[in-house]
Amino acid sequence: MSLRDVAAQLRHLWRCRSEYKLLERQHATIAETLATRPPDEFSAQHLAILRNLRVTWLTVESGAPGLRQFLPFGSNRSTLKVGFELIGCRNEALLARALVETGQLIPAFCIKAVMSAGRYAVPADMRDYFADSQTGVSADGTFEFREEHAVLLRQSCWRTDMLYPPSWPLPGIDGKRPYGDCSYFQIDMASHLGMPYQISSDGEVQTNEVRDAELESLHWQMLTALQIFLLHACVPDRV
Template identity: 25%
Template sequence: MILRILIALIISIVAYVTYYNNAISTDYNEDIACFDLNDSHINTLRNSAVTFDTTEGGAPMLSFELKDLLFPGKISANESLDTTNRAIIKGIAFQIFLNAATLKSGNYSFTNPLFDDDNHNSRISSIPKLLELYDNKTIGFYFNENHATLLKSSKASFSYGVIGINAKRPFGDSTAFEYDIADIVGEKYPVNNDNTGNMSAEMLDRIMRLYYELVPALQVLLINGEIETGKYCRENSNSEWIKF
């Protein structure tokens, strides 16, 4: 009797772990060639606050709770969810927004969504360069072409309930993403004999400051960016979404 109970318990644990891993590890990089972006998807993104994912190298992330969406009773993350939630969970709508939204350079302001939120503000305060940008109730921020280019080039990620820019490889296959940033914005740096980069401390500091500025830049883009609803398609999971 005890043995049967133990076997049943082990089977239940294995089934739960398998389900949990499948649910929380769902990635946006599915074999989806086209997607219909609608106002509901866009409004969900516009109403999200941007904070900072402190795992790996760190990256901007969206701060809405996904547990209820992932585990509504015993429903799988792939089943019985409305179109908006499925799109957000897969990261598709967010990646489309990054690829397709446009915004002119200029001064923008927004109410600091993290000012009175100790949980999310602790992520910001752990990085001095970010804390400098988020030390007021109202944030004034100059959005420029570098911010626009980097956000457009960034890769969305969904992992363990977090939707945001990939914290390990935010711009492609490189974990040394400071060099990706320099390449994207056209900054030149010395190269060693083995073809590896040799960025100065001053340049690294400047590049990382630009990277941390993507937190308020993403918030500004979500609030003010222009994007059309409709059908978006891509050639493969690594290519940009394009409006059709």
């Protein structure tokens, strides 16, 4: 291991230690914010935080995308340093409150915000995370955001589970039933996309291996779709 790698590991360990201490200091603020009705609309601070949140793949059941609950701005970015820059002051309680409120607003944002279909560049500092071909990111670092992605974001079922406490209560899509009531999630996906599976005379859904694989591939792409949506989707006047 090179000295550069050792230095990088030490910096990461320091960020993790600082994050644990921050969560400990702001435990009461986080709990109080969760017990309070979320704001009715995004503030400039909420939007700035939302643009900087990073996604992750949650491995519950079938798996689904969600927001990072630890080091939410990325593993190589200090929550305090980035957060203070985003809110414009060095106030830990204000940052904690704004971060939790932003998480509370994410599901409504995905329903009501809008974004044009097209090809979008994945920021250079994120590309390593989306290197797997299943994410839909091409060799040139771009992702084709389609209407199907927007439809599924609007139909996603969100949860806020503290998977690895202490952590920030930021939401993720339900890995067991990501798009509706069916644990066989392709059934819900097909219905939302206007191409439902056929039903047999005895009421059984007639699945199809090829179509199942296509929808599962689309489900994997939702990780990138969510990140691109957070970066570029337009916020209406009220969310």
